[in-house]
Amino acid sequence: MDTGIEAGSMQAVLRDALLDSRQRWRDLVEMAADLAWETDAEGRLTFVAPDPALGWRAAELLGQPAEVLLAPGDGGAPPFSPFRVERQRRGVRAWLRRADGSLACMSFAGVPLFGPDGQIAGARGVARDVTEEEERNAALAAALRREALTDAVLEEARAEVLADGMLAGAARALLPAIGAAGVAVLRRSGAELIPLVTLGDSLPGLVALAARAAKGASAGPRVILCPEGRPVLVAPARQPGQAEGLLLLWRAPGGRAWDEEEHALARAAADVIGIMLAHQALQAEMFRQARTDPLTGLMNRRAFLEEVSRRLDRLDRERRPGALFYIDLDNFKPVNDRLGHEAGDAALRAAAELLRGAVRPTDLVARLGGDEFAIWLDGADETIAARRAERLLADAPLALAHVSLDASQPLSFSIGIAVRAGSSGEGLSHMIVRADTAMYAAKRAGKSAWSLAPA
Structure with a gap:
């Protein structure tokens, strides 16, 4: 009788110890892992802990293929399954679906289970939720890639001096760095979009496509489909205060879609290109100011002489003539003095406007200094030059009356003309001397006159 009681007590003790041990191990597993699992030979879940796990009730998962927890693979491809274990594994990562539809990155450790015949009869393992760690690592990796892209763009740009070259260098660096075909x-510029740089595969209808894209690109990178x-x-x-620019990147036909990371890379590259565009605008303005008379907006003496010298070589090759006008503003001194x-400044601006309106877009007008101006007429012979001078003198009294001192001293022009025959080889300095001499001859003739210098 005593023996039976003792045996029963022993069984109770052993049962309690076993239950306690199982609970201890369960507690330890649940504290150490966010998911403990076991599958059978068919890959169906036979054990899940804790309950719930990733928001799923164990009853919802038991008997289901473990792969129901896997997040979809990229491009519709079957995702890698950490539940299929043929040998012991540790640190394998996979994305699982939570019950609320969000995703969790899990780090798996698992071992295969073997049946009496030595064949795999299932698997058992645990997994930790490393989503925050994975997101931190992904953010760091993305930041490093953006930094590498920026460095590559800047490295190409540093080899250039002018902003146009910098933009081309940046585009060259972008093609391989972001995997673009073009x-x-x-x-x-006003209502137009002007291509500054285009590299790689051609894109039909680029400007029209960019105009459509510009309507919605203010908030950040976006994708549009070309025809x-x-x-x-x-x-x-x-950049703030600068004209709007656009960066366009495209794949080869049939290429993969742009992902979120590439959107971020494009944004980083566009920020750098925005700085280059601002630099380009600054360089263009400095170049304009270096070549422009600040009072009248005409070319200054240096820019005029450089441009005419450049054109003389072309006119020699084409055997075409050209005419130089050396112009003095008559009766300017009384306006300025009295x-x-x-x-006086208003008179100079009015004279400049009259001269500007008297020439073709291909001709040149400059203020040489003080009340002296110059015009270069491409392809003009003596007849054309004379007609243009007559027209200027006819228009001047009315156009300049509002800035003249009085009717007895009207503002007008004394014009000296030097015509250069095609392929004559005459230098610009010699033409200037001839035109200047002819201008003083017009002055001596009573002002408001023109004089043609002998060849």
Whole structure:
């Protein structure tokens, strides 16, 4: 009798010890892992802990293929399954679906289970939720890639001095760095978008496509489809106070879509290109100011002489003539002396406007200094030059009356003309001397006159 009681007590003790041990191990597993699992030979879940796991009730998962937890693979491909274990594994990562639809990155450790015949009869393992770690690592890797892209773009740009070369260098660096087949940088000028750089595969209808893309690119990179169906990644490239620019990147036909990381890379590249566009605008303005008379907006003496010298070589090759006008503003000194410098400046601006309107877009007009101006007429012979001078003298009294001192001393022009025959080889300095001499001859003739210098 005593023996039976003792045996029963022993069984109870052993049962309690076993239950306690199982609970201890269960607690330890649940504290050490976010998911403990076991599958059978068919890959169906036979054990899941804790309950719930990733928001799923164990009852929902037991008997289901373990792969129901896997997040979809990229491009519709079957995802890798950490539940299929043929040998012991540790540190294998996979993305699982939580019950609320969000994703969790899990780090798996697992071992295969073997049946009496030595064949795999299932698997057992645990997994830790490393989503935050994975996201931190992904963010760090993305930041490093953006930094590498920026460095590559800047490295190409540093080899250039002018902003146009910098933009081309940046585009060259972008093609391999972001996996694009083609790249373009455009700048808005008024209502137009002007391509500044285009590299790689051609993109039909680039400007029209960019105009459509510009309407929605202010918030950040976006993808639009070109007529061929390939995706074009568009990112705004601008700096505060500067004209709008656009960065366009496109794949080869049939290429893969642009992912979120590439959107971020395009944004980083566009920021750098925006700085280059601002630099380009600054260089263009400095170049304009270096070549422009600040009062009248005409070319200054240096720019005029450089441009005419360049054209003389072309005219020699084409055996075409050209005419130089050396112009003095008559009766300017009384305006300046008696009405003041503001009135004098207004007179100079009015004269400049008249001269500017008297020439073709291909001709040149400059203020040489003081009240002296110059005009270069491409392809003009003596007859054309004389007609142009007569027209200027006819228009001057009315056009300049509002800035003249009075009717007795009207502002007008004394014009000296030097015509250069095609292929004559005459230098610009010699033409200037001839035109200047002819201008003084017109002055001596009573002002408001023109004089043609002998060849």
